[in-house]
Amino acid sequence: MNEVCAEDREKRLPPGVLKSADRMLAGSVRDFVDREVIPVRRELDQEARSGDYSKFGALLARLGELGLPGAIIPEEHGGEGLASFLPWCLVMEELGRGDASLAVCTAATALALRPAVLAGNGEVLASLAPRFLEAERGYSACPAFFEAPALGDELNPDLRGHGWRTRVEERGDGLFLTGNKAWCVNAGRAGVYCVAAFSGEVGEGGEPVLVYCDSPADGLEVTKRETTGLLSVPFGDLLLNGVRVPLSRRAAGAGEDAVLLREGLAFQRLLTAAVAVGIAQGAFEEVLAFTSERIAAGKPIRQHTVCAVMLADMAVGIQSGRDVYANAALLLDSLEVLADRASDSSLSRASIARAHCCRAAVEVTNRAMELMGSYGYVTDYHLEKYWRDAKMLQLAEVPAELLRLDVVRGYYRFDSLHPNPLYEEMARRRDRERSGV
Incomplete structure (x- = not known):
């Protein structure tokens, strides 16, 4: 890579932002x-x-x-206690550069x-920690958070269930x-599932619960x-038909599970943003090498102005995405209250961060396709994989429109449900019919 690109990786983020341990971790994953x-x-x-x-x-297993990923487990249970956003984002970018799956x-x-x-x-961690740290390398877990059809906005607390x-x-x-849970990552491969379910009546009396x-x-x-x-990602849907778990397998308690969710x-959206930047970085490195080897008019095509401008646009998207996710991670890491x-x-x-970085990844891989032409979509090169993974990552978890609703809720109150007298009257009639009144 050094022969193809003169970028100083150590200057991607401002000095002093990363702890020495974070740099070592990112370097180990990069290697x-x-x-x-x-x-x-x-x-x-x-x-x-x-x-x-x-x-x-x-x-x-090698991870x-x-x-990884057991580093998130607290030190008293044998892990590293790595729960901060930024180190995890750095790891995800490096892994995304290699293989987004x-x-x-x-x-x-x-x-x-x-x-x-x-x-x-402590009880859940004492049960799970040995599986991730000692017994079986490559042991995985599945966050089963989203409902079918997995539109995402059901997790908005304003909807009250x-x-x-x-x-x-x-x-x-x-x-x-x-x-039922939908589009769960590691479904079928995981040894443990963290399931988000709703307890109580829909409305003010109910609340989300997280169960292992x-x-x-x-x-x-x-x-x-x-x-x-x-x-390589095992996506799947879960059917839960009266699955019983002990009371102790609830993550926290009343009111707390909703905050944790x-x-x-x-956390998920920031890590997705970092993976997207990794995909874009990998595609960029692929096209840098390609354009340094292909000759036109007696010189590498990246020495031609049109190609250089396209490469510059790709670099802008990658670095701006990295700045966005790193800034958001630093902000959330600075907040001590859950x-x-x-x-x-x-x-x-x-x-x-997720919306910006995923869009940047799609745009970068599209530009790379344009530069490499027919070589981009053949499996002889890795670009077609980056291209497919970037679009899939952008579409996964939550539709773009609902993602943007979560963006605007940081600026003003946006109600997903609006009062409708007709719907309310229909609900009252159904209730009367069910009760036989």
């Missing part, structure tokens, strides 16, 4: 990606298409040897563990889960989904 991921990333997609994930699983699966495991970590749930299909009831010494459920479990079924990008959404990191303002900043 891992260069040494072990990039040489086999074409094979990862080829194997995924045939249903073979052996190489991908081996890479997940476990580097301490590897980044997404690693991020999902950290996201699923995060509520128990932040809640200080409207749109939730997954319910949880307390019966005796257990919690019982029923319903081991797999396999009676009543838990997984339906796989096939995608055109992020091929909102904070987790901000509720502040779960606020509309914080989710807005994370959503801005």
Whole structure:
């Protein structure tokens, strides 16, 4: 890369922003990606298409040897206690540069563990920590947060439970889960699921609950989904038919789970932003090498003005995306109160980063396609993989329109539901019919 690009990686972020430990972690992951991921990333997609994930699983196991994703587990349980936003974003960018599927699966495991970590749930952590740190390298977790059809806005607290299909009831010494979750990362591969369900009546009396459920479990079924990008990511839907878990497997308690869920959404969106920048960086490096080797009029095509301007636009998108996610991560890391990191303002900043970085990744990979022409969409080069993964990442989790609604809620109150006397009268009639009045 040094022969092709003269960029100083150490100057991507301002001096003093990163701790020495953060730099070491990012450097270790960067070396891992260069040494072990990039040489086999074409094979990862080829194997995924045939249903073979052996190489991908081996890479997940190697990440476990580097301490990921178990680094989020507190030190008293054997982990590193790495819960800050910025270090995780740096890791995700480097993994995204190598293989976005590897980044997404690693991020999902950290996201699923995060509520128990932040809640200080010793019983859940004592049960899960050995699996991620000692027993099985490559062990994964699944954050099952979104409802079918996974439009995302059902997690808006202003809706007070409207749109939730997954319910949880307390019966005796257990919690019982029923319903469906959609587009869950690591579905079918995970050994534990962090399930978001709704407790109580829809409206003022109910609240979101986060529950840890081991797999396999009676009543838990997984339906796989096939995608055109992020091929090695096991996306799937969960069917929960009376799954029972002990009361102790609830992440926190009344009122607290809702805050943890909102904070987790901000964490997820910032990590997605960083993965998007990694994809764009990888595509940029690919096209820099290509344009340094292709000759036109006696010189490399990147020495021609038209090509140089296009490369400059790509560099602008990448660095501006990195600045946006790093700034948001630093802001959220500075907030000591969990509720502040779960606020509309914080989710807005994370959503801005996600929207900006995903759009930049799509634009960068499109520009790279234009520069490489027919070479861009053949599997001899890695660009077509970056191109597919960038678009898939942009569409995953939450539609662009709803993502932008979370952005504007950081600036003014935006109501998703509006009073409608007709709907209210229809609801009253249904209630009377059900009660036989």
